[in-house]
Amino acid sequence: MTQTHFDKSAGEWDQKQRRVELARAIAENIAALPLHDKMKALEYGCGTGLVGLAIAPRIGSLLAMDTSKGMLEVLTGKIKEQGLTNVTPVCLDLTVAACDQRFDLIFSAMTLHHIGETGLILEKFYHLLNDDGILAIADLDREDGSFHSEGAGEKHYGFSREELSETLAGLGFSPVNFKTVHTIRKIDEDGGSRDYPVFLLTAKK
Numbered sequence: 001m002t003q004t005h006f007d008k009s010a011g012e013w014d015q016k017q018r019r020v021e022l023a024r025a026i027a028e029n030i031a032a033l034p035l036h037d038k039m040k041a042l043e044y045g046c047g048t049g050l051v052g053l054a055i056a057p058r059i060g061s062l063l064a065m066d067t068s069k070g071m072l073e074v075l076t077g078k079i080k081e082q083g084l085t086n087v088t089p090v091c092l093d094l095t096v097a098a099c100d101q102r103f104d105l106i107f108s109a110m111t112l113h114h115i116g117e118t119g120l121i122l123e124k125f126y127h128l129l130n131d132d133g134i135l136a137i138a139d140l141d142r143e144d145g146s147f148h149s150e151g152a153g154e155k156h157y158g159f160s161r162e163e164l165s166e167t168l169a170g171l172g173f174s175p176v177n178f179k180t181v182h183t184i185r186k187i188d189e190d191g192g193s194r195d196y197p198v199f200l201l202t203a204k205k
């Protein structure tokens with residue numbers, strides 16, 4: 001269900017201003033991390049590359065991973081159009097498949113809540129990182145389920161920062177920091193509004 005949703009949405013994904021603004025805020029905060037031009041990075045759940053393509057000029061290489069062929073097709077078009085040589089799109093689900101590469105940076109935006117086994121994917125990220133590698137994940141704070149009105153196959157209604165910190169510390173990450181990088185405001189049918197804060201967690205292996 002999730003992939004059908006993302007495959008169908010891929011063509012219009014970048015047309016929603018809300019998504020572009022969120023990706024920009026996330027990318028700005030990832031760009032403020034100690035990046036360098038030799039860095040090998042993985043973006044998990046890259047979508048059309050709204051975040052990844054903003055980070056790519058600051059690092060050595062980016063493996064842009066997603067499970068939606070539709071999203072990856074849009075990204076591939078941008079890579080060709082912009083003549084980028086350090087971004088490689090790949091269709092792979094790390095929850096069921098292995099990756100034999102290692103990275104200095106793993107980042108992910110608004111994807112963790114689509115993955116059922118949070119502990120499993122975070123453990124995969126830990127093993128895929130080189131020593132001293134950086135993990136940066138942006139997602140929603142815990143919400144009441146009202147964020148995804150269209151039903152995008154989400155597995156979590158956001159996350160508790162405390163619970164994520166505990167899971168990451170248990171895996172060996174340290175230290176774990178959280179920052180609110182953006183707040184998505186949605187207008188209800190009755191004209192009222194709701195705010196959904198988005199955090200960026202950063203941790204070191």
Ligand SMILES: C[S@@+](CC[C@H](N)C(=O)[O-])C[C@H]1O[C@@H](n2cnc3c(N)ncnc32)[C@H](O)[C@@H]1O
Pocket residue numbers: 002003006019023044045046047048049050051065066067068071092093094095108109110111114115
């Ligand atoms: C909400 S979109 C975010 C896309 C992009 N990061 C952005 O900020 O615009 C979530 C993305 O996660 C991908 N996704 C969902 N489940 C996945 C999984 N198990 N492994 C990798 N990617 C997944 C979807 O195909 C989609 O591109």
